[in-house]
Amino acid sequence: MKIHEADARRIFSRHGLPVPPSELIVSADQAKAAAEELGCPVVVKAQVLVGGRGKAGGVKLAATPAEAAEKAESMLGMEIKGLTVEKILIAKAVEIEHELYAGIVIDRRSRKPLMMVSAAGGIDIEEVARTSPEKIMKVIIDPLWGIMPFQLRQLQSFLSGEREVARQIGEALKQLYEAFMAVDASLAEINPLVISPEGKVWAIDAKINIDDNGLYRRSELSELRDESAEDQGETEARKNDLSFVKLDGSIGCIVNGAGLAMATMDMIKHYGAKPANFLDIGGSSSPQKVLAAMRIILRDEKVKSILINIFGGITRCDDVAQGIIDAKKELGIDVPLIVRLTGTNEERALKMLEDTDLITAASMDEGVEKAIEASRS
Amino acid sequence: MKIHEADARRIFSRHGLPVPPSELIVSADQAKAAAEELGCPVVVKAQVLVGGRGKAGGVKLAATPAEAAEKAESMLGMEIKGLTVEKILIAKAVEIEHELYAGIVIDRRSRKPLMMVSAAGGIDIEEVARTSPEKIMKVIIDPLWGIMPFQLRQLQSFLSGEREVARQIGEALKQLYEAFMAVDASLAEINPLVISPEGKVWAIDAKINIDDNGLYRRSELSELRDESAEDQGETEARKNDLSFVKLDGSIGCIVNGAGLAMATMDMIKHYGAKPANFLDIGGSSSPQKVLAAMRIILRDEKVKSILINIFGGITRCDDVAQGIIDAKKELGIDVPLIVRLTGTNEERALKMLEDTDLITAASMDEGVEKAIEASRS
Amino acid sequence: MSILVDRETRVVVQGITGRDGAFHAGQMADYGTQVTSGVTPGKGGMKTDDGIPVFDTVRQAVDETGANTSVIYVPARFAADAICEAADAGIQLVVCVTEGIPVKDMVLVLPYLRERNTRLIGPNCPGIISPGKTKVGIMPGEIHMEGPVGVVSRSGTLTYEVVHHLSQSGLGQSTCIGIGGDPIIGTNFLDALELFREDDETEAVVLIGEIGGSDEEEAADVIARGYPKKVVSFIAGRTAPRGKRMGHAGAIVTGGKGTAEEKIAAFKKAGVDVAETPAQIATFVKGLLS
């Protein structure tokens, strides 16, 4: 789950990170008032859950409250990569001498948190990693011990030769790690972490992604989810315990299991068409889930046929068949449905579907081919 | 470092353990007031840093405030195993249905904290361990993960078959572990942990020993040290960075290194006499330490001779020699001093001592024999 | 000898009184697995409908029934503790079916297992089966048949699809391991390859990967350095968009890393056949073994 910069700043602040004061606003008037209160210059920052908002005009400096109001006005309602700007952060600006980068992810290879820092901050860190790997230092953190003093010394002395600045950086990195662990983050990033001309360290941007599976531990974090940044289908799918990703093809897919669902998409491509979506109904399916899946897919007008590909294990084919029957009744489906059901309770399911106008297929290959054919007729 | 029950109760309470309310008092009047405030019956408990105070009359029940005052009155100033009762805890009494035991130590074999519980509480746990080991359950706690839910389930279901009581016990054990870790304890014990007739769990006694080496992390804990419970020599030794233990023989010993100091004591015994003390001046010695050591030992009138046994390594023999010379000057020593110095700067040291009336020895055996001889003349 | 499990495997089912645990305990017993016991805290002393004794703790189950392998069906928030409980009780192989365990929990659990020399399969996996001998997990037993092909996969139903094709082509399986779809798992492709390397029942290995991470690339590296068995691979997610999680927590291309193209290229470079469709896998294996 991605959360907004304003929320990430709040989490960072709570863990002691030096984040400049800021206010979240939704109107030009509020922007003016915030700028007055914080003291200018301020930075006006669009709160949208995509990268590259700076280049898209979503981050501006304002020298006066009036200018802050003006820039907020022009930013509100603006579209950035398909997302509408509804909230803006007004943050006290700090003077910048150096821009650093600091981030933590879970490293799949070592199975531990990995902290990455660079003296080249403020820009795309993946680009730095590709072009100047020597500008990056990585340390693997053993979460049983936490980030250790010797690791902080290694990192801070890599980033600054000035003792007092290095000390502040070390402190900030420690707090970044604590924040990362405290919220079950999958990513926490400060880009840039800046050093002011007076030698004071500031975290002037904040990014946190949270592991959805850890959300149950902190329900207050769940409220930070911004559904407006999601596809409507994704939101609905999540609420129905489905995994859904919208794509731009014409063959809708309902599959049980993520691997099989991806393989189904790949096979549609292999046979010359394009999938309209990824959709995994998960292990313990129920008719309701199939119904919800159908509703989500049918919202996409580009969909010309729907392939239901089920390899029953925990998933019972008769549950799926019941879901299809319910959907046909409730949703008034006008695209062809191609059904491939095999495994647990397969025979009962096929019997249930005998008197319908569904197209059945004996194998995945056959199902895909029939779905493509149906989409073209 | 041992701390008083009252202090241990406070630490337990801070970690959420169910400790009945109590007040620490120093007079009969205060005892009465405390009993009135807490509500009777109350328990009147002498605060002395020795075990077995119950049997020695240091724990009494009082049914009324007047009785509490009376019992406190008779307890104040009483001697328990050589220690004078100066403070008393008045604690709200709890009805007892079952008495359990719960304790944690650092297990040297596994190098981890070990929690031990027993359904036979209120009595000497070592006795239970000897006679009915089946009444004891031990779990080793991996401090990197802390005490785990499955371990608490194992322990609590061993102690009680009643779900709600077991839950409370599990909670208490978890808090006990947290308290143990938080204060760098070497031992934390609740004996007894009781279950009331209504099924409520209470920690009605509290014992914590703290690792001296961890005290720097929490200076507030250092203040809990009760020097009145120590031998005066031990207090003085600690302040001078010496290790000292008073014994009841007649040969004083000043040695560098704990192993050598013990071996010196053992050898005195081996040759037929008794050591007056254990004293280790430690690694980096100085004349001041030798002076302090001499002062502490001379306070014991049973001391008939003093053996100084030094194997110089980090310890420089000339430093020790200077300390001896200073001591002779400042303290007016009237018992024979036997000196065995070997190792770093030995020759310079022997030269410094040339014109004194010290008895020198070339080996440890010789030193011990001469010290015994001198003590008898 | 199959790898990891065989006829001597004695299973304890953690979470046996739950819906999934109860169902699959029965399914496993039907397949011939020695399901010795189950564990549900607070329900010790009862028996399941299939007559399997239930204990409060894994330690009791081990002491009373000699269980040496655990399969876990407890809810995600209790799963990490259940895994550790099994390891602490001396269980050497833990199969965790549970999905949705926080990554942080797994990061903390894995060193705990390592210290106790316990192997974990999963989490979020279908389990492990040695056809004709034993199954520990949730896969449908009837699609499998005994034979010389080892299968290792990050997915569940896709594996069934592949196994189905293999069996229909007369290609039985020595052992099939579902290693799970999470980013942090106990046993990865490399570990499985090492197990199959020494297994004299296995003549060829089918490796079913997907987008995300670099386990497939590392496996390809190992094969390139010399692997004594034939390997056929398949990578799901060629058409997956970047930055989107495809169902499995581990199936995501981030920062341009973990794409299907990279993985396929790595395998091809290592001389491994990469199938385009699940059905093709069986064809390739057949070709290699004949």
Next chain:
Amino acid sequence: MSILVDRETRVVVQGITGRDGAFHAGQMADYGTQVTSGVTPGKGGMKTDDGIPVFDTVRQAVDETGANTSVIYVPARFAADAICEAADAGIQLVVCVTEGIPVKDMVLVLPYLRERNTRLIGPNCPGIISPGKTKVGIMPGEIHMEGPVGVVSRSGTLTYEVVHHLSQSGLGQSTCIGIGGDPIIGTNFLDALELFREDDETEAVVLIGEIGGSDEEEAADVIARGYPKKVVSFIAGRTAPRGKRMGHAGAIVTGGKGTAEEKIAAFKKAGVDVAETPAQIATFVKGLLS
């Protein structure tokens, strides 16, 4: 080949700019030890009076000088981190001289070392010496001589006393290890016995124990089960009172456990000679080796 250290040992001194570190770095170099480098955070780039280069981090010292062994003289409150830093930098043998490290720190440090396959000697120990080859620690080198006797001890100066007698009796030492006087240590008697077991330079082992804990009893058990070398032991603290810490944090009889009598009885039962005085140790060893 001596155990643990030899002429190839390349030492980095952590805390080299402190009083003890500086002094003993020089002493070790004088003895012939390859003291390659030192570490003091914030002092990287300087050289000691003896010309030894100082680095900010152990990793730098390892990278630049090929150090493979560390000896630690930093203050107690920084020692746990220093030990971990050494292990993380790939150092395989860490000797920690520092006294007064909280037990909790050691309890957390030891698993960290284990995961990285780093051996710790100490803390609160004099270190290790293979006479004529190298010394890593604080023991006076000149009392030692090369020979066939392995020495392992919980104490410092008592060991010097014993070694002094051995050398005076013409009994040189293969390796002397001071394992330290704390209750929680990295290498105990058992570990040392296992190392000496395979060492063809060692013909007899002197084991110097003291009150507290049960390491001596466990060592006696191992010897009783068959140990290929002669062993002579000595236990300090026969006259120590119960419940009192005798200098060393680990030297305390608690709950009636860890007494000298128990330890002596265990060794005698295992057929090990127990000396009554340090001088007697040399006599016993001489008898066994002649």
